Amino acid sequence: MSTKANGDGMERHTLTVLVDNxxxxxxxxxxxxxxxxxxxxSLTVAEVDAAARTSRITIVTSGTPQVIEQIEAQLRRLVPxxxxxxxxxxxxxxxxxxxxxxxxxxxxxxxxxxxMADAFRARPVDTTHSSFVFEITGAPSKIDSFIELMRPLxxxxxxxxxxxxxxxGPEAM
Amino acid sequence: xxxxxTLNTTRAAQTIDMAAGETMxxxxxxxxxxxxxxxxxxxxxxxxxxxxxxxxxxxxxGIEHVLVRxxxxxxxxxxxYARSTGKPGVVLVTSGPGATNAxxxxxxxxxxxxxxxxxxxxVPTHLIGTDGFQECDTVGITRxxxxxxxxxxxVGDLSRVLHEAFEIATKGRPGPVVVDIPKDIQxxxxxxxxxxxxxxxxxxxxxxxxxxxxxxxxxxxxAAQRPVFYTGGGLINSGxxxxxxxxxxxxxxxxxxxxxxxxxxxxxxxxxxxLGMLGMHGTWEANHAMHDCDLMICLGARFDDRVTGRVxxxxxxxxxxxxxxxxxxxxxxxxxxxxxxxxxxxxxREMVRVxxxxxxxxxDISAWWRQIxxxxxxxxxxFKNSDVLIKPQYAIDRLYELTRHRDDVYVTTEVGQHQMWxxxxxxxxxxxxxxxxGGLGTMGYGLPAAVGVQVxxxxxxxxxxxxxxxxxxxxxxxxxxxxxxxxxxxxxxxxEYMGMVRQWQEILHGGRYSHSYSEALPDFVxxxxxxxxxxxxxxxxxxxxxxxxxxxxxxxxxxxxxxxDPAENCYPMIPSGSPHNEMLLSPxxxxxxxxxxxMLV
Numbered sequence: 001m002s003t004k005a006n007g008d009g010m011e012r013h014t015l016t017v018l019v020d021n022x023x024x025x026x027x028x029x030x031x032x033x034x035x036x037x038x039x040x041x042s043l044t045v046a047e048v049d050a051a052a053r054t055s056r057i058t059i060v061t062s063g064t065p066q067v068i069e070q071i072e073a074q075l076r077r078l079v080p081x082x083x084x085x086x087x088x089x090x091x092x093x094x095x096x097x098x099x100x101x102x103x104x105x106x107x108x109x110x111x112x113x114x115x116m117a118d119a120f121r122a123r124p125v126d127t128t129h130s131s132f133v134f135e136i137t138g139a140p141s142k143i144d145s146f147i148e149l150m151r152p153l154x155x156x157x158x159x160x161x162x163x164x165x166x167x168x169g170p171e172a173m
Numbered sequence: 174x175x176x177x178x179t180l181n182t183t184r185a186a187q188t189i190d191m192a193a194g195e196t197m198x199x200x201x202x203x204x205x206x207x208x209x210x211x212x213x214x215x216x217x218x219x220x221x222x223x224x225x226x227x228x229x230x231x232x233x234x235g236i237e238h239v240l241v242r243x244x245x246x247x248x249x250x251x252x253x254y255a256r257s258t259g260k261p262g263v264v265l266v267t268s269g270p271g272a273t274n275a276x277x278x279x280x281x282x283x284x285x286x287x288x289x290x291x292x293x294x295x296v297p298t299h300l301i302g303t304d305g306f307q308e309c310d311t312v313g314i315t316r317x318x319x320x321x322x323x324x325x326x327x328v329g330d331l332s333r334v335l336h337e338a339f340e341i342a343t344k345g346r347p348g349p350v351v352v353d354i355p356k357d358i359q360x361x362x363x364x365x366x367x368x369x370x371x372x373x374x375x376x377x378x379x380x381x382x383x384x385x386x387x388x389x390x391x392x393x394x395x396a397a398q399r400p401v402f403y404t405g406g407g408l409i410n411s412g413x414x415x416x417x418x419x420x421x422x423x424x425x426x427x428x429x430x431x432x433x434x435x436x437x438x439x440x441x442x443x444x445x446x447x448l449g450m451l452g453m454h455g456t457w458e459a460n461h462a463m464h465d466c467d468l469m470i471c472l473g474a475r476f477d478d479r480v481t482g483r484v485x486x487x488x489x490x491x492x493x494x495x496x497x498x499x500x501x502x503x504x505x506x507x508x509x510x511x512x513x514x515x516x517x518x519x520x521x522r523e524m525v526r527v528x529x530x531x532x533x534x535x536x537d538i539s540a541w542w543r544q545i546x547x548x549x550x551x552x553x554x555x556f557k558n559s560d561v562l563i564k565p566q567y568a569i570d571r572l573y574e575l576t577r578h579r580d581d582v583y584v585t586t587e588v589g590q591h592q593m594w595x596x597x598x599x600x601x602x603x604x605x606x607x608x609x610x611g612g613l614g615t616m617g618y619g620l621p622a623a624v625g626v627q628v629x630x631x632x633x634x635x636x637x638x639x640x641x642x643x644x645x646x647x648x649x650x651x652x653x654x655x656x657x658x659x660x661x662x663x664x665x666x667x668x669e670y671m672g673m674v675r676q677w678q679e680i681l682h683g684g685r686y687s688h689s690y691s692e693a694l695p696d697f698v699x700x701x702x703x704x705x706x707x708x709x710x711x712x713x714x715x716x717x718x719x720x721x722x723x724x725x726x727x728x729x730x731x732x733x734x735x736x737x738d739p740a741e742n743c744y745p746m747i748p749s750g751s752p753h754n755e756m757l758l759s760p761x762x763x764x765x766x767x768x769x770x771x772m773l774v
Contacts, residue, residue: 020375023324024312035317066504073501079321079341079376 012041012062013088014095014165015072016173020080021047021055028078029057036115038063038071042162044098056080058165060140085173087165095165101144104131105154113153120146131156194366196297199328200225200359203292204233208333209368212236212263214254214628216247220267220306222294225263225359229307239628239657242649244271246621248349249647252287253625256608257583259412261288261342269307272353273314273464277615279349280318284612285435286410288347290338291319297357298326311353320348325355328363336371346499347379347410350584380498382515387523389511390470390494394524395533397468399541401452403480406435406611407473409499409604413516415439416604418521419472424637425528426535427536429461429545433474435611438601448545450553452480453747454593457553457756458545460745463488464753465544471495473517476506477612478773486752496520501631553745553758554597563714564736565591569598569638575721581633582606583626585619587643590672590743595638618644620663624650627659634662634725640668641734642691651704654730662724663732665697668739676742681771701732749773 019025026045033040041060048056056121061071068086075170086094101122103113106129113132117124122136136146140163145157197205203226207215216239219227230238241247244266258489266275269497272293282289296305312324315718321341323334334352342350368417393567394400408415416439423430423446430440440447449456451463463469469491474480481487484506493509494515495502503512513520556585569591576582577600584599585608586592592609608626610618619637627635637644644665654661674689701708707729711720717735723729745756750770 024316024322027313028316031317041363066508070501070505073503073505077499077501079373082375 005158009064010062011065011088012060012070012156013068013086014093014163015059015061015075016085016087016165017057017059017075018082018084018173019055019057019078020082021053022080025055025080026057028080029059029075032074032078033059033061033071036070036074038067042160044162058133058163060163069145074171083165083173087167092168093165095139095156095163096137097140097143097161097163098135098137099147099158100125100161101136101147101150102131102157103134103150103154104156106130109153113150116146116149116153122146183549184332194332194364194370195618197365198225198360198362198363199331200229200362202328202331202365203335203354203359204229204236205365206332206368207263208233210336210339211260214239215253215263215265215766216241216246216625217265218247218248218267218271220271220294222229222268222356223265223271223292226292226294232501237628238265239653241621241624241653243647244274245277245617246624246647246653248275248282248289248291248649249615249618249621250625250628250650250653251289251291252278252282252285252553252584252618253622254629255287255289255625256409256622257605257626258629259605261290261347261730262579263337264289264291265268265289266293267307268296268311269309271307272309272311272351276314276318277613277738279315279351280408281610281613281615281618282349283318283320284760285610286347286406287349289349290342291349291351293351293353294359295324295353295355298355298594299357301355301360304544311351313650315351318349319351320346322351322353324353325358328361331358332366333371336366337366337373340373341376344376345380359550378498379500379514380516380519381424382513382520382523386511386513387520387527390513391524391527391531391533393468393492393494393511394426394428394470394528395531395535397428397632398536398538399465399467400426400538401448401462401466401469402428402430403432403438403463403469403470403471404430404439405433405474407496407517408436408439411473411498413604415473415518415521417544418525420520421525422521422528425525428463428470428535429542431455431462433477433480433611434596437596437607438604442600445600448549450596452477454597454630454743454745455747456574456597457551457745457758458548460747460753460756461548461655462545466491469493471497471498471509472521475502478506481506482747483752488753537634551758558714558743559738560714563711563717563735565594565668565737565741567714568597568664568666568735568737569594571717572636572638572721573599575718576636576725579634581630583608583623583630583633583635585609585622585626585635585637587619587637587639588614588616589640589643589674590668590676590741591638591640591643591666593673593743594666599638606651620644620647620661621650621653623661623663624653624659627654627661628657631659635660636662636664639663639665640672641665641669641694641697642671645695648700651701651706651730651732655705659730660728661730663730664724665732665734666737667694667697667734668737668741669694670739673743681749681766696729697732697734704730704732706730706732710736712736
């Protein structure tokens, strides 16, 4: 579940927006967030159906329940929007993020990094005598933990995709 | 991380495959699309990047082009045209400064839900992104101040986009749209498709009310002891039918009714159920009724901060019904008990039908009415008149009295004290007769808006109630009025101050009138004459009536410099950060404004 209550009544929600893939549509969505003072914690976007010309945007955001309701309504109101789903409220969704994580080092630290990666099911996709690049997939919290563990072992660089989400069961979003 | 690259798939591949239409140039398509959309008037200003469209316009009949003096004026004129006719206003301007000058008007129209189709020229496609002469990122700049916008990169898309533009500007909650057309697209030839071939892929605004919500609303209304209708601009936008149905609903229920600035005229101000405008400068009875009601029926309004005052003290004891065509307005500011997302006329028709079908009788609300009459007896709009100085309230009262027998009066305003006095005192009986900048509060709106109204209603009496500061912002449009023989009346309440700024400085900033004095004013009478208009001036209350009659009688544009008491302030007033039941009625009320209130605008 992605609904997480913090202090101040703030909640984190994952929203998926299916939009017509027209020029500027991403700027429209992102501009809505910046213009109205909403947060974007992560953003993932790609075309998902070339024939239907649709793109899928997944946004992790946080706000009070009233703000989250506003964000949903404002997204639905955009002209190129086909559909909006809030994975936290109505529908159970699966959320995954992928990250590429570079760790440099030698000796015991290098061995320890590889051992940890194995425990996290992160796999090396680039290897040199003094570095690894690990590919890891999972919930954002799992990736956070892995990054923290890599930090003392020679963490050099992190690239994260942001969250992608899809519903459980046979239905579409 | 810019992902626009991935999203910028070319439109060439996306062009809807339709039966081949007539072949013509992009510029001809623009004119043809306007004709097919029933456009008879456009407001514009030529420039390099729209010359092909102006060339096509030169050869066409049936579309009258009104040449403004500044693109901001074109957009406000189109707003006045749209607001007074119910048709979309159409604007044609060039690239770069033509487009950026239109931005204030676009934002104004977005805030007040005015349907506009604004066509902008753009540098040719191969120069886009090269910092070309008179290039700007028009769709980027106007994205947050339009309901939607398009950059047309292929002539094959042009007719579809133009028809979609009209559809989106007018359907659902109305608003402004921009179509940016590069110059090479205007020259290229392609197939034209008419409006009937267009069906938008995604835009499906919900306009039919939910039957369950209507039934629930009617039950709540039938049970209410202290109800009030709180109505807004949505009733005007929905069309005249919504106003008729509103009258019927008030007849059936006998409920009191107030309105926002934008909704004035939807309900006749002469009717006893009318409480006057509510909000920061609303009447004592309207604001107290809102504060103390047990059922608030909000119809096409959006709980603007000028209306609510301090939100956590807003109508604390009431159940709230909110009808709006825009889902995003529901629960945005104030949480409501029953939302109805629908077109106002459709929802009102159902409310009336269900109320009648259920043979409802309203509760006995005579105690509520007695309370309201008690509030009304405070006469919150009263002022101390003078034999020596023209009081601005008196000037508006006389203007109203000397024009009220006519059925063809349209009023526009600028922004500030004069606007609030006009809203409080000029009594509107019909929708679409009151054009003002509500949401954005744009000084300089009223004069060009009057131009647009007069274009739509050539024989009507069109008056811009103005202030001497606001009117100087778009004064150049007097020249447009002269060119097209538009006999607009600019009724300037000249107090030599940016009056509302001065009023706030008086109340909030210890009377330090920092830069709010209108120094070095022009001689408005001479200026009128220089433009070729009629200039009038009144300095004493005794000469006002004759001069107003003279202004009305002359069939030419008039600039009337009414010299009013420079010290007068606009009351009643809810100071920022205060609730509805803490109003100031006069300067003697003093009124402490909290530090939190001072922070607000």
